[in-house]
Amino acid sequence: MANTTAFDQVPSGKKPTPFITWQRFVVYSVLGVCALFFLLPLYIMVITSLKSIQEIQGGNIFVPTMSPSFDAWEKAWNSACTGLYCEGIKVGFWNSVKITGPSTVVSIAVASVTGYSLANWPFKMSEFYFTVLLLGSFIPYVVMLYPLVIITRWMGIYSTLPAVVFVHTIFGLPILTLLFRNYFASLPQELFKAARVDGAGYWGIFFRVFVPMSVPIFTVAVILQITGIWNDFLFGVIYAGPTNYPMTVQLNNIVNSAMGGKAYNVDMAATILTGLVPLTIYFVSGKYFVRGIAAGAVKG
Amino acid sequence: MHSVSVQSLTLKFGAAEVLKNLNLDVAEGEFIVLLGPSGCGKSTLLNCIAGLLELSEGQIHIKGKNVTWAEPSERGIGMVFQSYALYPQMTVRGNLSFGLKIAGMAKDEIEKRVQRASEILQIGPLLDRKPGALSGGQRQRVAIGRALVRDVDVFLFDEPLSNLDAKLRSELRVELKRLHNRLKNTMVYVTHDQIEALTLADRIAVMRGGIIQQLAAPQEIYNRPSNLFVAGFIGSPSMNFMHGKTVDGGTAFETAGTTLSLSGYEGGAVGARDKAILGLRPEHLEMVDAPIPGKTIPAMVEIDEPMGADSLVWLKVGDVPVSVRVPVENRPEHGKSVHLKVDISKASVFDAVSEQRI
Ligand SMILES: Nc1ncnc2c1ncn2[C@@H]1O[C@H](COP(=O)(O)OP(=O)(O)O)[C@@H](O)[C@H]1O
Ligand SMILES: [Mg+2]
Numbered sequence: 001m002a003n004t005t006a007f008d009q010v011p012s013g014k015k016p017t018p019f020i021t022w023q024r025f026v027v028y029s030v031l032g033v034c035a036l037f038f039l040l041p042l043y044i045m046v047i048t049s050l051k052s053i054q055e056i057q058g059g060n061i062f063v064p065t066m067s068p069s070f071d072a073w074e075k076a077w078n079s080a081c082t083g084l085y086c087e088g089i090k091v092g093f094w095n096s097v098k099i100t101g102p103s104t105v106v107s108i109a110v111a112s113v114t115g116y117s118l119a120n121w122p123f124k125m126s127e128f129y130f131t132v133l134l135l136g137s138f139i140p141y142v143v144m145l146y147p148l149v150i151i152t153r154w155m156g157i158y159s160t161l162p163a164v165v166f167v168h169t170i171f172g173l174p175i176l177t178l179l180f181r182n183y184f185a186s187l188p189q190e191l192f193k194a195a196r197v198d199g200a201g202y203w204g205i206f207f208r209v210f211v212p213m214s215v216p217i218f219t220v221a222v223i224l225q226i227t228g229i230w231n232d233f234l235f236g237v238i239y240a241g242p243t244n245y246p247m248t249v250q251l252n253n254i255v256n257s258a259m260g261g262k263a264y265n266v267d268m269a270a271t272i273l274t275g276l277v278p279l280t281i282y283f284v285s286g287k288y289f290v291r292g293i294a295a296g297a298v299k300g
Numbered sequence: 301m302h303s304v305s306v307q308s309l310t311l312k313f314g315a316a317e318v319l320k321n322l323n324l325d326v327a328e329g330e331f332i333v334l335l336g337p338s339g340c341g342k343s344t345l346l347n348c349i350a351g352l353l354e355l356s357e358g359q360i361h362i363k364g365k366n367v368t369w370a371e372p373s374e375r376g377i378g379m380v381f382q383s384y385a386l387y388p389q390m391t392v393r394g395n396l397s398f399g400l401k402i403a404g405m406a407k408d409e410i411e412k413r414v415q416r417a418s419e420i421l422q423i424g425p426l427l428d429r430k431p432g433a434l435s436g437g438q439r440q441r442v443a444i445g446r447a448l449v450r451d452v453d454v455f456l457f458d459e460p461l462s463n464l465d466a467k468l469r470s471e472l473r474v475e476l477k478r479l480h481n482r483l484k485n486t487m488v489y490v491t492h493d494q495i496e497a498l499t500l501a502d503r504i505a506v507m508r509g510g511i512i513q514q515l516a517a518p519q520e521i522y523n524r525p526s527n528l529f530v531a532g533f534i535g536s537p538s539m540n541f542m543h544g545k546t547v548d549g550g551t552a553f554e555t556a557g558t559t560l561s562l563s564g565y566e567g568g569a570v571g572a573r574d575k576a577i578l579g580l581r582p583e584h585l586e587m588v589d590a591p592i593p594g595k596t597i598p599a600m601v602e603i604d605e606p607m608g609a610d611s612l613v614w615l616k617v618g619d620v621p622v623s624v625r626v627p628v629e630n631r632p633e634h635g636k637s638v639h640l641k642v643d644i645s646k647a648s649v650f651d652a653v654s655e656q657r658i
Contacts, residue, residue: 190385190458193352194446198399199373208398212389 049073049268056264072265076273080266081257082250083242089270092250096230096277099246102165104225107172108218114173115180116206120192130181137174144171145238152239159241167235172228176221183217184210219288227278247274301364303328303486304349304454309358311344311510318344319510322358328453331480331487335497336507337533342490345507346456349488350379363453373399375454378447382459384439386431392442393427396449410449417448420479437468444479457489461496473499494534498522506530524648528655531579531648537612540585540622542578542597543652546570552594553578553649556618561594564645567658575652582612582625584646587638596639601632615640 044061050068051059059065078088085091117123118130148167152158157166187210195205211218236246245253251274255267282289304326311319318341326332334342347353349360351372359368367375386395393414400410418424421441431439440460447455460476461469477500480487491497497504498518505515506529514526525531531539544555546562550571553560555578562570570576588596599615599622611628614621617640624640632638649658 188383188385190381190383191387193347193350193372194379194381194385195387195398196352197350197372197377197379198446199371199402200398204402209387213387 045268045272049265049272051265053261053263053265072263073269073273075263076254076266076270080254080263080270082245082253083257089247089250089254089273092245092247093273095240095244095250096247098161099164099168099236099240099244100226100229102161103168103172103229104222106165107169107176107225108221110169111173111176111221112180112211112214112218113206114177115182116184116210118177118181119184120205121202130177133174133177137178141171141234145234149238158239159244161240161244163239163241164235164244164246167239168225168229168232171235172225176225179217179221179224180214183214187213216288219285223281223285223289226281230277301328302326302361303330303363304488305361306345306349307359307361309345309348309360310356311341311348311353312356317510319348322510322512324505324512324515326486326488329484329486331489331500331502333497333501333504334488334490334507335494335501335504335533336492338492340507341510342492342507343458344510346379346458346488346490349375349454350377350456351375373403376452377454377456378450378452379456380440380443380447380458380460382462384431384436384443384463386439386442386446388431391428391430392423392434392445395431395442396427396445399446399450413449413451417445420448420482421445436464437472440464440472444476448483452485454486454488457487459491460489462491462493469496476500494536498534506533508533523646524657525579526657528577528579528650531650531657535581537582537623539579539581539648540620542580542617542620542622544576544578546573546576546649556597556620558597559594560597560642560644562644562649565647565649566645567649570649570658573651573658576658577650577652579648579650580622580642581646582623584643585622585624586641586643587613587615587624587626587630587632588641589638591639592641595644596641599638599640601634601636601638603634604631606631 047064048056048061049072050070051065052067052069052071055065076088077090079086080088082089082092114133118126148170149158152163152166155163155166157163191209192205195209200208230246231248232246233248233252236244237249240246240249251270254270302325304324306322306324309319309322309324310317322345324332324345334345336342344353348355349362351367351370351374355368359366361367362375362377372379387398390398396414396417397410400413414427418427421444423438423441423445426434426438426442431442434442440463443460457476461472464472473496480500489496489500501518503515503517504521506513506521508529514521514530516524516526521530521534525534525539528541532541542555544553546552547554547559550569550573551562553562553576560578591598597617599617602614602616602621604611604613606628609628610625611631613624613626613632615624615638616622622640626632650656651658
């Protein structure tokens with residue numbers, strides 16, 4: 001021991017590894033292949049939508065056109081046939097807006113107040129009620145379809161916008177209520193008590209204290225609902241009625257219309273147009289979405 | 301008329317009885333501290349007074365009015381919490397005026413009260429900041445301000461200083477005392493910190509397991525703890541306990557083979573008991589070189605802990621560790637055999653079975 005200096009000793013711990021190791025190489029290769037796998041269809045859709053029918057029939061689907069044109073996009077938006085009418089997919093777009101807007105607002109309004117009640121104003125059986133609500137999210141949709149037809153017909157709203165808004169609200173409730181309940185339960189209890197001492201009541205605490213503190217979780221809920229409802233096909237086709245068919249249903253009608261030859265370029269353009277709304281929301285809000293999820297997960 | 305009167309209060313969470321038939325009367329302008337270990341029900345009692353919990357049984361009166369079922373805001377109380385509980389999205393001004401706005405108070409009156417509170421608490425320069433931009437001490441000041449603007453007779457504090465570091469805690473403690481001297485409100489203050497309790501309180505209610513063990517002035521609690529729990533909980537370092545029995549018809553106490561005379565014990569005659577406990581605070585023992593019959597116990601010095609002004613010496617009496625407070629210049633040799641002279645007039649004798657002071 002006496003003769004060894006500090007320099008003779010072997011450093012403890014593991015030496016840092018260089019950036020490129022074979023493990024990393026494998027991981028990035030697999031990720032790259034996956035990315036290609038998902039990007040390829042999008043690539044084909046975009047280039048096909050810019051081609052003319054002749055080019056599509058004659059050419060290779062992987063090769064982009066030399067003379068791109070937005071004619072197919074124009075046709076898809078304004079004049080493609082969606083069953084009886086040939087007014088393009090814009091009709092469906094506005095229907096989807098009319099369905100998604102109110103459904104998002106109503107479902108979030110109901111769920112946030114329900115979650116707030118469950119978290120902060122426990123009543124007799126409130127835990128039981130919450131459990132039942134959660135169980136609701138495990139029941140397959142198809143089981144509920146026909147009963148809801150009967151219920152909405154009984155309510156006199158079947159085949160109208162209110163019916164589809166109603167159904168979206170019901171199916172959104174379990175997961176949204178869970179989201180809001182957990183978020184509100186994670187807020188400091190003493191804040192709630194302080195507001196009560198200050199004289200704020202049920203609605204006062206909700207609107208003036210809790211909602212301003214809950215922007216992240218409302219953002220998450222809005223994103224979840226808009227994308228989910230926009231992508232919905234089933235409820236739209238069943239409850240909205242033909243004049244209110246959402247964009248997804250009309251897209252299906254365009255793609256499956258029997259008249260004439262297959263206009264692949266128009267189909268592709270219509271498909272991209274339909275997917276544009278959720279896609280945009282993901283791109284724009286990705287940051288807030290992650291932040292909101294994290295805010296819900298971290299206590300305090 | 302009592303400022304706050306809690307009568308036969310019982311509170312249950314499900315099957316668990318957290319407060320048991322509890323009575324507490326607080327006089328006008330009194331500073332009452334609820335002191336006890338964590339989980340003994342202090343916050344629960346405070347929340348009951350505030351109206352934030354529904355009582356299972358009993359009544360609460362504030363300023364002579366039965367407020368058992370009144371809303372918190374209607375009770376004439378202000379409350380300050382450990383975590384400050386400021387509304388994060390509002391400015392300090394917004395926090396202070398929130399309750400007043402809800403009560404529908406006129407703008408200029410609100411402004412006047414906010415000004416007065418910010419003057420008293422010296423938070424004027426912070427009024428337009430959000431709580432996130434304040435330090436812990438500043439936040440707690442704002443929280444006190446929020447109770448202050450309500451212009452109420454009763455302040456309720458739930459461990460308001462526990463989240464602050466030691467230095468700030470002692471500063472704010474003095475400030476709270478100053479505030480009480482100035483405002484003369486009734487204060488009910490929850491803490492588990494005995495220093496806060498001893499320094500602030502007019503009276504301390506020592507709690508354990510949902511029951512008030514003793515309710516008395518700090519000196520009384522310190523000098524005459526009513527039972528073993530209170531004796532051990534109050535005082536740092538703790539009271540020394542020596543197990544033994546009373547002999548000679550209760551006029552002497554025998555422990556570790558030594559007999560101490562109980563003449564001069566202020567509790568009077570203790571009677572003959574097979575099992576008793578003699579409680580002695582470290583400052584009521586003195587190290588001497590020669591034994592005095594009936595007044596000293598032999599002991600051996602183990603270690604000492606100098607604490608600046610004085611020094612705490614740990615000795616062994618038989619197997620029992622005993623601490624003695626001595627002036628710092630009297631540091632003894634370790635391992636030295638000494639005799640401890642007992643000031644029996646300051647001692648407490650407890651029955652070992654009932655744990656009550658005799
Ligand atoms: N909401 C509640 N539900 C069930 N038990 C509770 C609740 N709040 C407090 N308790 C229990 O009541 C007891 C007293 O709590 P508390 O008054 O907060 O103690 P402390 O004296 O530390 O302030 C503890 O045992 C605690 O676990
Ligand atoms: Mg507490």
